[in-house]
Amino acid sequence: MRIGILGGGQLGWMTILEGRKLGFEFLVLDKSTSSPACKISDLCFDYEKVDEFVKLCDVITYEFEHIPDEVLEKTSYLTLPSVEVLKLKKSKVEEKVFLRKRGYPVPNFTVATNEDLERAADMFELPVVVKSESLGYDGKGQYLIKEKGKLKDVKSNHPQGRFLVEEFVDFDFELSIIGVRNAKGEALIYPPTINHHEEGILIYNKSTDLAFPEAKEITKSLIEELNIVGLLCVEFFYTKDGKLLINEIAPRAHNTGHYTLDGSYTSQFENLIRAITGLPLGSTKLKSPSGMINIIGKSYEEMDIRKVLSVDGAKLYWYGKEKRYRRKMGHVNVVGSSQEDVERKLEYLYDVLFESLKC
Ligand code: AMP
Secondary structure, eight states: OEEEEEOOSHHHHHHHHHHHTTTOEEEEEOSOTTSHHHHTSSEEEOGGGHHHHHHHOSEEEESOSOOOHHHHHHHGGGBSSOHHHHHHHHOHHHHHHHHHHTTOOOOOEEEEOSTTHHHHHHTSOSOEEEEESSSOOTTTTEEEESSGGGHHHHHHHOOSSOEEEEEOOOEEEEEEEEEEEOTTOOEEEOOOEEEEEETTEEEEEEEOSOOOHHHHHHHHHHHHHTTOSEEEEEEEEEETTSOEEEEEEESSOOGGGTTHHHHBSSOHHHHHHHHHTTOOOOOOOBSSOEEEEEEESOOTTTSOHHHHHTSTTEEEEEOOOOOOTTOEEEEEEEEOSSHHHHHHHHHHHHHHHHTTOOO
8 A cells, every 4th residue: 555645854754664664655745855754755756746646645644734735636635634624724823713713722812914913912911922824833933022013023024924913821831632533533642741842843842640631632522523534733831820722733743742653552653654544543552751852953963972872761863854953853752760760861862952052
């Protein structure tokens, strides 16, 4: 059976690494044929060859959101999770409006155009968070506005398109939950993780002994409501007064689930493959306390591999991408005998990997 992947980044790369073990072949469609997943695929196509790509695939999935509409039109009939969910996700505005309409807890927000951005920001106390409607990820297109004068820069950076203007959530911490569901409607939920971001980008995350039953219920409910066949990640803020608010959802493998490669009985990537090919889902249980730390904006030579691998239970995943400022270049998974043990290892790796990073 041949599985097509839209997008050639690290999520596709790890999906292929895991899916090969199950005996599948992989075809990748990406704008660049030198992307990590393309390099290890059976066949790789650029966007112009989409017709050829579709003809050869039995089922298609995606590993990032920003796929051109012309490509989606040609691939949608084979694509899981459905392209409708992906379209919702392509607009930060539509995503939040959908969640609020359906009664899910989200931060207070309003929608603005370039012309009425000031008026929209006036609806909340400063600071506010302004997010451009599309093409924003890892904190791109996102602005923390502490004084109204700064809105001018936002407007000139984004002359077109709408904005989401959100109250600033003074959260205690962030968490996320990943769920997987197959076409029969069987669904399983991975345990929650606590996530640490800096300047809009995930730095590390770790398993937790806390259960967060409400967050699990929300994830289960969304996965059903969106009729997901594949994965859904839900990212939450946990506010200082103990409330859960959804920050965003992602109908694909997620950076906060990379730890599952080493910490879980079945990785998120293997379960994605199982779900979209109609196989039984694998256990989402943790084998041991686990964590993950990203490697950001560093070349292979700049990363001290000896120090990284000296950590007992550490596994390096290097994506083979060209170094760029703030770019995710790889990650390290850690497992430990206890939560504290994992935290100690992450602290050590943070010092090794981030001592000189400005991100
Ligand atoms: P996003 O790109 O929307 O996922 O945001 C990336 C990160 O920015 C989040 O994980 C938070 O750390 C931070 N962030 C986003 N929205 C808000 C908000 N309304 N209040 C406080 N922090 C936020």
